[in-house]
Amino acid sequence: MSLERREFETALGDIWLWGETEAFSGSKPLVFAILGAFNVEQRWPDHIPQRLANVSVVTAQLPGNHCPLPSSHSVEAYAEAFSAVLATMGRPAIVLGASIGGLAAFAMHGPNLRGIVALDPPLHTAGLWPLVGPFRQMLIDSNHEPRLTEFLWNVFGVGADRLEERDYSGLLEGLSVPTVVIVGEEPLQPVRELTMLPGLVEERDRLAYRRHPLVQLWRVGGVGHNIVNGGFSHVLDAIRWLMIHTGQARG
Numbered sequence: 001m002s003l004e005r006r007e008f009e010t011a012l013g014d015i016w017l018w019g020e021t022e023a024f025s026g027s028k029p030l031v032f033a034i035l036g037a038f039n040v041e042q043r044w045p046d047h048i049p050q051r052l053a054n055v056s057v058v059t060a061q062l063p064g065n066h067c068p069l070p071s072s073h074s075v076e077a078y079a080e081a082f083s084a085v086l087a088t089m090g091r092p093a094i095v096l097g098a099s100i101g102g103l104a105a106f107a108m109h110g111p112n113l114r115g116i117v118a119l120d121p122p123l124h125t126a127g128l129w130p131l132v133g134p135f136r137q138m139l140i141d142s143n144h145e146p147r148l149t150e151f152l153w154n155v156f157g158v159g160a161d162r163l164e165e166r167d168y169s170g171l172l173e174g175l176s177v178p179t180v181v182i183v184g185e186e187p188l189q190p191v192r193e194l195t196m197l198p199g200l201v202e203e204r205d206r207l208a209y210r211r212h213p214l215v216q217l218w219r220v221g222g223v224g225h226n227i228v229n230g231g232f233s234h235v236l237d238a239i240r241w242l243m244i245h246t247g248q249a250r251g
Helices: 021-025 044-051 075-089 102-106 127-141 145-156 169-174 203-211 229-245
Strands: 004-010 015-020 030-034 056-060 093-099 114-117 181-185 217-218
Touching: 004 021, 004 075, 004 203, 015 021, 015 075, 021 056, 030 044, 030 075, 030 102, 044 056, 044 075, 056 075, 075 102, 093 102, 093 203, 093 229, 102 169, 127 145, 145 229, 169 203, 181 229, 203 217, 217 229
Parallel strands: 030 056, 030 093, 093 114, 114 181, 181 217
Antiparallel strands: 004 015, 015 056
16 A cells, blocks of 8 residues: 655644545545554554545654654644644544544544544553553663653653653543544553553543543453554444444445
């Protein structure tokens, strides 16, 4: 599959999107995918059109991950930058966000935002403390590279010698479009690597999702934080449901 990269200038810095040429200029309903933190340079959203023929997909990495560094790191800043890009594209879209990408999706806004699918997005970072060891090892390996240090502290509240919970539950207050949150059911446990993670959404976060009138909470057994590893069909089902629910489905 041949993909095109397009660059969009925002107040946060350049945002890169990848997709087929038709995804940027065609008329099919759009899926705007935002990958999670430390995602390898894979493009699993590019497989969505093979299963959902009536949609186009563009994919973004979090700023600074396989793309230009931003002027600052925060979920809210990412959301503003992605919202500006979505507005520039001018097409109605469903935003598909994985993990921190899902949190950014919650804070996005604009008249062409139609719905959100968020994959295992943790509203509180205290439940992520099993990841502190791997995060701190990353700091050591990078010789405490300033941008990585800023990212881990600002977004996760993890420093070389300090911890501070980040509470993203307030992002739900501004939610204004139908949203499907998909969580993995593999229980949280200590981890040594970031490649295979259990589910990272705490029960208090699940309760907040269940209580929100615009959110449907889908729980998927047998998968962890990386929902697409074993739960890709549920991601497709969520996109289909939102396409129908928002009147974008085509024959």
